[in-house]
Amino acid sequence: MSPKDGVRTAPPIASRVSRVVVVGAGFAGLEVARELGRAGLPVVLIDRQNHHLFQPLLYQVATAALSATDIAEPIRKILRRYDSVQVLLGEVTETDTDNQTITLADGSSFGYDYLVLAPGASHSYFGHSEWSERAPGLKSLTDARFIRARALLAFERAERTIDPAEQSRLMTIVIVGGGPTGVELAGSLAELSRYTLARDFRSARPEAARIVLIEAGPRILSGFSEEISDYAHRRLEKLGVEISTSKPVEDIGEGTISFGGSIMPVGLVLWAAGVAASPLGSKLGAPLDKAGRVLVDETMRPKGSTNVFVLGDAALFTGKDGQPLPGLAQVAKQQGRHLGRALVRHMKEGTALPPFEYRSRGNTAIVGRHAAVFERGRFKLKGWLAWAAWAIIHVYLLVGFQNRMLVSLQWFWRYITFERGARVMYDDTFDIRQARTPAAGQPASKVEE
Amino acid sequence: MSPKDGVRTAPPIASRVSRVVVVGAGFAGLEVARELGRAGLPVVLIDRQNHHLFQPLLYQVATAALSATDIAEPIRKILRRYDSVQVLLGEVTETDTDNQTITLADGSSFGYDYLVLAPGASHSYFGHSEWSERAPGLKSLTDARFIRARALLAFERAERTIDPAEQSRLMTIVIVGGGPTGVELAGSLAELSRYTLARDFRSARPEAARIVLIEAGPRILSGFSEEISDYAHRRLEKLGVEISTSKPVEDIGEGTISFGGSIMPVGLVLWAAGVAASPLGSKLGAPLDKAGRVLVDETMRPKGSTNVFVLGDAALFTGKDGQPLPGLAQVAKQQGRHLGRALVRHMKEGTALPPFEYRSRGNTAIVGRHAAVFERGRFKLKGWLAWAAWAIIHVYLLVGFQNRMLVSLQWFWRYITFERGARVMYDDTFDIRQARTPAAGQPASKVEE
Secondary structure, three states: OOOEOOEOOOOOOOOOOOOEEEEOOOHHHHHHHHHHHHOOOOEEEEEOOOEEEOHHHHHHHHOOOOOHHHHEEEHHHHOOOOOOEEEEEOOEEEEEOOOOEEEEOOOOEEEOOEEEEOOOEEEEOOOOOOHHHHOOEOOOHHHHHHHHHHHHHHHHHHHHOOOHHHHHHHOEEEEEOOOHHHHHHHHHHHHHHHHHOOOOOOOOOHHHOEEEEEOOOOOOOOOOOHHHHHHHHHHHHHOOEEEEOOOOEEEEOOOEEEEOOEEEEOOEEEEOOEEEEOHHHHHHOOOEOOOOOEEEOOOOOEOOOOOEEEOHHHEEEEOOOOOEOOOOHHHHHHHHHHHHHHHHHHHHHOOOOOOOOOOOOOEEEEOOOOOEEEEEOOEEEEEHHHHHHHHHHHHHHOOOHHHHHHHHHHHHHHHHHOOOOOOOOOOOOOOOOOOOOOOOOOOOOOOOO | OOOEOOEOOOOOOOOOOOOEEEEOOOHHHHHHHHHHHHOOOOEEEEEOOOEEEOHHHHHHHHOOOOOHHHHEEEHHHHOOOOOOEEEEEOOEEEEEOOOOEEEEOOOOEEEOOEEEEOOOEEEEOOOOOOHHHHOOEOOOHHHHHHHHHHHHHHHHHHHHOOOHHHHHHHOEEEEEOOOHHHHHHHHHHHHHHHHHOOOOOOOOOHHHOEEEEEOOOOOOOOOOOHHHHHHHHHHHHHOOEEEEOOOOEEEEOOOEEEEOOEEEEOOEEEEOOEEEEOHHHHHHOOOEOOOOOEEEOOOOOEOOOOOEEEOHHHEEEEOOOOOEOOOOHHHHHHHHHHHHHHHHHHHHHOOOOOOOOOOOOOEEEEOOOOOEEEEEOOEEEEEHHHHHHHHHHHHHHOOOHHHHHHHHHHHHHHHHHOOOOOOOOOOOOOOOOOOOOOOOOOOOOOOOO
8 A cells, every 4th residue: 555646545454344433424424424335344424413404405494495304314214225334323522533532422432443524514603602692594404493483483473563663673584694595595585475475464564574685795696707696686686685785794683783884673684694614623633724624635634634534514625726615515525425435445455545626516596486596617507497407406416215206396386386385383493472572672562453 | 133942142242343263273263263264254363383283193293204394284374365364373371251352471462252262282191290201292293393303312322322221221112092192103103113214223123112002991992992992902013012901100200111010111101191171271260171171062152151162172062972072183173163154154144053063974093004993883994995094084184285295195105115204303302412311320332342
């Protein structure tokens, strides 16, 4: 086993078949486990949840279009056929690279020969942790269900108030961050209020709800070309979304948001702005960037590591063009597949680990019914065709076959009827008995009597 | 307007159109609102949830077969077309029959001309309120999701332990109560462990899980004939369910249950035994039975009331045979439809309220894949045909059309593949970081190393 092209190789362990421990069953971790499983090599996959989440469609759960279980598959089910793969439900709290062990939250610990960290990312409130309570972000099913309940509750409350100012405050939803998630949330919320809820209320008028998208930079979808960005801007405005650019958020209060020097009364603020890598990466002692991502080399290893890898949103991988790879599902998936295959060859034949190279399949975002944008290099697609392509690709990418059928059917149904299948909130997402209106000292309003 | 057949009539209110307030959007309340809405009469429907729940299928959500949103429809959507119906999200805490007002949890209150109480029922632990934490019951989506997470977690924990006794304890699920809900839960959990989960674990063997059904009386499904009851008993045993009859539960501890003088270590206990009516009925000051149900006459009014009605599980209505009507969806639905129509005629034409008469459509329970029981008078049906009839009827009864399609499709899929679509638990249903094994002082076990 000799180093090749200057690429480090992991130390040879001859005594027994090496064990790979993978932390996180997102797009990256799942692919690593699948490749190793396919080759019959032993791997332990650990995740805090029992399901793999199809994050690109999470905004549809948050806006009541899909059910939580539509976009989640049990990890065990996905990897069932691979006998060498063991799936564990647990939270990794410590990594000890000297002794090659990891520790779980319940105190149990065990060893690895190769460690693959793919724990993902959560929200960053840029030092304003107090905003997290007031402006929920969207990373998990819990987040999505919480946002869904909050949004539906805002309309329920508006129905019960007789004060027009309070009614319009309750029906003002502000989304912070004009990236793909922010754009998708804004478009989907505008449609929810204008089409789905419009006919269901007697006192409140959901179609008059204000959906406001705030972007600190000069334009929304800054990862796309200006042409695409302009198109999305116009399209959202046509849906009734108000867009504010070049004005960063100054403060988020109880029922208010401040930006550009003015205060806006709001019913709900959603956070789609900052991302922070999982704190697990920092336990390695390797260099991090400002967002907490571990700097990795072309074989996805932090400096000095031979048998530890960091993938996906938790890693900062610099592409050929000198730019860091974006936090996309396709990046994580390609990294996972590459590393899985490389480890198989390395463990079976002792070959060196080849460098990873990202091949972009293009960027996409959905801007409401009939309208999406797609860009790959100079190729641009927008409007209905991009939307259809988006729908087909996303249904295809959904892991389970049953989900594919169900999601297709729901989308088709929703397309014809403007209905949404998941407009449900329960007790535990948001207790209405405690959910008083947070506006300044206003008494509970009496229903028209 | 003259009393007819000795039936009391509500006082005439000539000055304006009378307003009906309906509390609870279950099967009974929904029907009342629908009938009044159809006639264009003003009605306010108040519920603590934003959705109507199809309770007969709740056990399928608890056992991961269906998603929560499959069996829940937004109340607003169901009643959308009726402009005279106003739906309010809120919890009624007080009723004042002297002043004809009700009060909500947020302090707001408003008046009624006719009050229809249909708030349903919850669990009764027969004076052992400490059992409620240890043996969750099944009445709401929150309950169902909680039970689902607890059951799935029991298997996840079993996978992580190396102690065989502990593993078998974790995979022992006891259901208390041999009525239709208990039978349906037991059958569905047996199938979940034997078919769906069986191939997904490496260390634990879900197919060896013990599913135990405990009935205090001499036989399960005591509401059915002995023939049907025997069939269900044999059928469940064939599925691997252990059945204990004539032994009431003596105690439920942390990880144990005592019955018939012996203690059994358990991973999970589910409660399907006692029912207690909503406490709202007691606010009327009318006579109640032991389960807290309001005694009502043949027009569904408590003694002495002219304009207050109690329906569904919160009421004790004595049938022609002198027996109280059972707590079934069909009873509630028939009562609601009857009262709604009677009120329309009464309010429009001043006719007296006719007495309600229940017409049983038969009793049914499902005892697992391919097997159900159905009984109506002397007509009995069991096995595959009863199961098919059950499936068709239940899909037909589901309120929304989209849900009908989705549920049919899922059942069909599940039937072919033994898969389940909703094997998902999230963070907030059950925090795995806090979920330590409740067994006596056992340390967190190390994974095979």
